[in-house]
Amino acid sequence: MSPLLCKSIQLCLLLLLPAIRVYSRTDPGDLRALRDLAGGIDRRSIRNGSCLATWDLTFALDPCDRLFSERFTCGLRCDHLDPSTNLSRVTEVTLDAAGYSGSLLASSTSGPWSLPHLRTLDLSGNSLSGPIPSALFSDLPRMAVLSLSTNSLSGRIPDSIASVISLEELYLDGNSLSGPIPSAISNLTKMNRLELQSNQLTGSLPNLTSLESLYLLDASNNRLSSEVPAALPPSLVELSLRENHLTGTIRASLGDSSRFLQVLDLSHNNLTGAIPSTLFDHPSLEQVTLSNNNFTSVQSPASRALQGSKLIALDLSYNELGGFLPPFLALMPKLSALSLEQNRFTGMIPTQYALRVAGVFGPVDGAARFERLLLAGNYLFGPVPGVFMRLRPSSANVSVVDNCLYRCPEIFFFCQGRDQKSWAECRRFNPVIP
Numbered sequence: 001m002s003p004l005l006c007k008s009i010q011l012c013l014l015l016l017l018p019a020i021r022v023y024s025r026t027d028p029g030d031l032r033a034l035r036d037l038a039g040g041i042d043r044r045s046i047r048n049g050s051c052l053a054t055w056d057l058t059f060a061l062d063p064c065d066r067l068f069s070e071r072f073t074c075g076l077r078c079d080h081l082d083p084s085t086n087l088s089r090v091t092e093v094t095l096d097a098a099g100y101s102g103s104l105l106a107s108s109t110s111g112p113w114s115l116p117h118l119r120t121l122d123l124s125g126n127s128l129s130g131p132i133p134s135a136l137f138s139d140l141p142r143m144a145v146l147s148l149s150t151n152s153l154s155g156r157i158p159d160s161i162a163s164v165i166s167l168e169e170l171y172l173d174g175n176s177l178s179g180p181i182p183s184a185i186s187n188l189t190k191m192n193r194l195e196l197q198s199n200q201l202t203g204s205l206p207n208l209t210s211l212e213s214l215y216l217l218d219a220s221n222n223r224l225s226s227e228v229p230a231a232l233p234p235s236l237v238e239l240s241l242r243e244n245h246l247t248g249t250i251r252a253s254l255g256d257s258s259r260f261l262q263v264l265d266l267s268h269n270n271l272t273g274a275i276p277s278t279l280f281d282h283p284s285l286e287q288v289t290l291s292n293n294n295f296t297s298v299q300s301p302a303s304r305a306l307q308g309s310k311l312i313a314l315d316l317s318y319n320e321l322g323g324f325l326p327p328f329l330a331l332m333p334k335l336s337a338l339s340l341e342q343n344r345f346t347g348m349i350p351t352q353y354a355l356r357v358a359g360v361f362g363p364v365d366g367a368a369r370f371e372r373l374l375l376a377g378n379y380l381f382g383p384v385p386g387v388f389m390r391l392r393p394s395s396a397n398v399s400v401v402d403n404c405l406y407r408c409p410e411i412f413f414f415c416q417g418r419d420q421k422s423w424a425e426c427r428r429f430n431p432v433i434p
Contacts, residue, residue: 026064026078027087033115034076034090035059039106045127050098051075064088080117089117097125097150104153105133112138122147124171131155132177140164149195150174157201162187169193173218176200181219186210197221197240205241208233209257220244220265228266232258240265242289249273250290255282265289267315274299275316280332281305287313291339295319300328313337317374320344325380330356336368341399342377346430349375349400354385357396372397376418379404379429388414404430 038057046052054073061068064078065088077092093115104123105113113135115121119142128151137160144166153175161167162184170188173195180203181196192213197220204226205219215237224241227248232239236258246269255261255278264279267289277299279288288311298321309332322344329338330352356370373396381404391398393413400408401418404426408415 025088026062027082027085027089029114029116030088030090031059031063033113034063034093036105036113037093040103040128041100042102045099045101047098050100051096052098052100064090082117090115091117092120093118094120094122095126099127101127101129103130104128104136104148114139115143116141118143120145123151124149126151128153132158132172134158134160137161137163140166142166144168144190147171148175153177155179157182159184161185164188165190167191168213171195172199173197174199178202180204181206181224183207189213192216192235194218205229207231211235215260228254228271230254230257232261234258234260236261238263241269242266243268245269246271250276250279252276252278255279255285260284262310263287266293268292270294272296277301280311280328281309282311283308284310286310286334289313289315291315291317291319293319295321297321297323298326300326303328303331306331307333309334311335312368313372315339317341317343322346325350325353325375327352329353333367336370337372338370339372339374340378341374344429345375345378345380346404347380348382349380349385351385354387357391357398358387360387370396370398374398375400375403377402379421379426381405381426381430384408384412384415388412 038055041052051074054071056071061071063072063076075093075095076090078088078090080089080091082089116139118140121143124147132153132155143164146167149171154177156179157172157177159182161182165188167188168190170191177199178201181201183206186206186208189210190213191211193216194214195218197218199222201222201224203224205224208214209231211233213235214233215235217236218240220240220242222244224244224246226246228246228250230251230253232254237260239261242265249272262284264285271293272295274297275290275295279285281301306328311332312334314335317339320343324347325340325345327350329335330350353373356367357373359369376399383406384400388398398414400414402421404421408420410416
């Protein structure tokens, strides 16, 4: 029909609608994948105002056609035009965290799932359950970001994830995934962020040294039971394996293999032995948390090596460390938060520690103040350092309770919260106490 015969733009669009539908602007394969994804969602969980509430779930309308954009207002991007077919391709599916329930794919067992131009798939913050289907990764050659975090997914991480060789960021945290971490993940050499925390993963951490772009690895709050890896990806900046069942010792090579590491958290495991000196003279480490393990000693680095230390926060609390408080810790120039509570340290509180709390640095010119010094729950004896008496509660976070100090009256904030140990207990642990 000629446009000249149309009495209004709206009428013309209505008359042309059948032709528009015949010549769909969305690739048919992409449409099938979107139908499969939408079909897995329980429609009862789709609330008014959510992204899926704006989708035409019958797909009678074309999702990539701007004429029908009022029915696909969010959660979907089609910004690639395939020159060979002149059809639009889906590049991003990012649903809102609206509490959608259901499974990942409606018909994943019937055949492969294909969105070859998809760059981002983000379904995080919902209530999706069931396994991650292997078919999800069948044909996603360009996908860079996959986020399924904070759902209720269960079962194993499929080995087929290794086929998404373009993957740069993987978020599977906050689910109920079980079984081992697939060793095939080591094939994803473009990966720079891997988050697997808060699941039920078991076994060992695979060798990931081939991931030379990986800067963040978080597998905390799982059930991993191996030793700490002897070598890490060279690009790693942050590593968290806290709240697992890791055993054995920390090897000295751990710090050497990743020279850019800034944050290391191995707390709440079953690690034993000595804490290697390489963690204290590391060229980039800023935060080390090794609390709630079974470490028994601390290896001292050479004094000259401490001059370049970047360490700001160190937590060695709740271990079995004994002997005198390590004097070298007071020589670390940037250290401002030190927690050694609930160990078996004995001896007197070193003068250097007290001076760092007071901001008097002694031999360490220009060093940071100890804004946090937690020494509670040890067997330290002798007098409270006189410098402490001049501290104000707002000036520093200091605690020396539950030790064997001669006098620690509660009028001082650092003596409040718990009494000193009994003389009998202190003498039993350390007979040199008079």
